[in-house]
Amino acid sequence: xxxxxxxxxxxxxxxxxxxxxxxxxxxxxxxxxxxxxxxxxxxxxxxxxxxxxxxxxxxxxxxxxxxxxxxxxxxxxxxxxxxxxxxxxxxxxxxxxxxxxxxxxxxxxxxxxxxxxxxxxxxxxxxxxxxxxxxxxxxxxxxxxxxxxx
Amino acid sequence: xxxxxxxxxxxxxxxxxxxxxxxxxxxxxxxxxxxxxxxxxxxxxxxxxxxxxxxxxxxxxxxxxxxxxxxxxxxxxxxxxxxxxxxxxxxxxxxxxxxxxxxxxxxxxxxxxxxxxxxxxxxxxxxxxxxxxxxxxxxxxxxxxxxxxxxxxxxxxxxxxxxxxxxxxxxxxxxxxxxxxxxxxxxxxxxxxxxxxxxxxxxxxxxxxxxxxxxxxxxxxxxxxxxxxxxxxxxxxxxxxxxxxxxxxxxxxxxxxxxxxxxxxxxxxxxxxxxxxxxxxxxxxxxxxxxxxxxxxxxxxxxxxxxx
Numbered sequence: 523x524x525x526x527x528x529x530x531x532x533x534x535x536x537x538x539x540x541x542x543x544x545x546x547x548x549x550x551x552x553x554x555x556x557x558x559x560x561x562x563x564x565x566x567x568x569x570x571x572x573x574x575x576x577x578x579x580x581x582x583x584x585x586x587x588x589x590x591x592x593x594x595x596x597x598x599x600x601x602x603x604x605x606x607x608x609x610x611x612x613x614x615x616x617x618x619x620x621x622x623x624x625x626x627x628x629x630x631x632x633x634x635x636x637x638x639x640x641x642x643x644x645x646x647x648x649x650x651x652x653x654x655x656x657x658x659x660x661x662x663x664x665x666x667x668x669x670x671x672x
Numbered sequence: 673x674x675x676x677x678x679x680x681x682x683x684x685x686x687x688x689x690x691x692x693x694x695x696x697x698x699x700x701x702x703x704x705x706x707x708x709x710x711x712x713x714x715x716x717x718x719x720x721x722x723x724x725x726x727x728x729x730x731x732x733x734x735x736x737x738x739x740x741x742x743x744x745x746x747x748x749x750x751x752x753x754x755x756x757x758x759x760x761x762x763x764x765x766x767x768x769x770x771x772x773x774x775x776x777x778x779x780x781x782x783x784x785x786x787x788x789x790x791x792x793x794x795x796x797x798x799x800x801x802x803x804x805x806x807x808x809x810x811x812x813x814x815x816x817x818x819x820x821x822x823x824x825x826x827x828x829x830x831x832x833x834x835x836x837x838x839x840x841x842x843x844x845x846x847x848x849x850x851x852x853x854x855x856x857x858x859x860x861x862x863x864x865x866x867x868x869x870x871x872x873x874x875x876x877x878x879x880x881x882x883x884x885x886x887x888x889x890x891x892x893x894x895x896x897x898x899x900x901x902x903x904x905x906x907x908x909x910x911x912x913x914x915x916x917x918x919x920x921x922x923x924x925x926x927x928x929x930x931x932x933x934x935x936x937x938x939x940x941x942x943x944x945x946x947x948x949x950x951x952x953x954x955x956x957x958x959x960x961x962x963x964x965x966x967x968x969x970x971x972x973x974x975x976x977x978x979x980x
Contacts, residue, residue, distance in 0.1 A: 616887070
C-alpha cells in the first residue's frame with residue numbers, strides 16, 4: 523500500500539475566483555507511483571472550496587454568481603442577518619465573512635476520484651476547481667493518494 | 673494593474689518573506705499584534721491592493737519598548753520590506769519613553785527613506801499632550817513628515833482607552849500648526865470630538881480605519897452618516913479625511929468598498945483615496961533637505977524603497 527500526501531499552494535488573485543487545479547491533482551497521482559487506488563483533495567480553509575464541474579468560463583461565472591446569490595457577502599436584512607458579524611478575540615479581528623463560509627459549505631471542500639492504471643479516472647468534461655470565496659489569499663490544498671503500486 | 677490611491681494605514685505583520693527572514697516577527701504578530709491569520713506572501717498584499725482599486729499602501733512600524741510591549745516592526749525592517757516592493761511607503765516609529773527617539777527618527781527619515789511617523793499612545797503609554805513628547809513633534813515638523821496617531825479605542829490587551837481621547841491631541845495641533853497629524857480609526861468612539869478638532873484645526877486629519885462592531889459597511893455607515901452627518905465630511909472635512917483600512921485586521925477590499933458605498937461625490941472620493949495622502953506625503957519635498965522621489969512633483973506617488 524502506498525500513501526502519499528502533498529500540500530500545494532494556490533494563490534488566488536481575486537475576491538471570488540475559480541482556479542482549475544486538475545493538472546496539479548494529476549501530477550500528484552503520477553508522482554505517487556499508485557496504479558490502482560484513490561485520490562482525495564481538500565482545501566484546508568473554511569472560506570474556500572473544492573468542486574468538480576465542466577471547465578468553461580461561462581459556467582465558472584454562473585457558479586460564483588449563484589453561490590453569491592444564495593449566501594451574499596452583505597448580510598441579509600431581517601431574520602436571516604448573519605450572527606458571524608462580531609469581534610473574534612481568538613483571531614484579533616472582526617469576523618464578518620459569514621457569506622463566504624456559507625458558500626464554502628454549499629460548494630463543498632473536498633473531492634475524490636478513483637485511480638485506474640496510474641491515471642485519475644474522471645469524466646471527459648470534469649475539471650477540479652479550487653474556489654476562492656474571500657481572496658486574494660495564498661491557500662493550501664492537501665492532495666492524498668492511496669493505493670497499490672505497479 | 674495599478675490604480676492611483678493609497679491605503680494610509682496597514683500593518684505588514686503577516687508578510688511571509690519577512691517572517692522567514694526575521695523569525696522574531698512571528699512572535700510580534702501573534703503576541704504583540706494579536707493576529708491569528710496565516711502568513712501570506714507579499715504578492716497577496718499587492719493583489720489585495722489591486723482588488724481594492726489602489727496602488728500603494730503605507731506600512732507601519734511600532735516601537736513600544738519602554739512600556740514593555742516591544743517592537744512589532746522596527747524602522748529597519750520596514751525599510752527592508754519597502755525595498756522589496758515599490759508599492760509600499762514606510763512609516764517609522766519611535767518610543768517617546770526612550771532617550772533615543774530623536775536620533776532614531778532623524779535616521780529613519782534621512783537614512784532609511786521612511787516617509788512618516790506612527791505613534792500609538794495607548795501601546796506606548798504616553799499622553800499625546802505630554803510635553804516630553806513635544807521634541808518629537810518639533811522634529812517631525814522640521815522634517816516635513818506627517819504623524820499617524822492611533823486614536824480612540826484599542827483592542828490590544830493592556831492598552832488603556834484614556835490615551836486615545838481626541839481632546840489630548842489638541843495641544844499637538846495647536847502648538848505645531850505646520851505639523852500634519854492624522855487621528856486613526858476616526859478616533860471612535862469619540863468621533864464627534866475628533867471631528868470638532870478637525871473642524872477647528874486644519875492640520876488635523878482623520879483616517880477611515882474604524883471597525884469595532886458589525887462589518888465595515890454597516891459600521892462606517894453608522895459613524896459617518898448617522899453619528900456624524902455625511903455632509904460634514906463631504907463639505908467641511910473633504911481635505912482632511914484619508915482612506916485607511918487597518919489591514920490585516922480588516923481587508924483593504926472590504927474597507928474600500930465600505931467607504932465607496934457611503935455616498936461621497938466622486939471628487940471627494942478622489943481626495944479621500946488619493947489626493948489628501950499624496951499631499952501629506954509630498955510635503956517633505958517642500959520643506960526638507962532630503963532628496964525625494966521625483967514622482968511627487970510629477971503628480972505621481974512615492975516609492976517606498978530605501979534611499980541612499
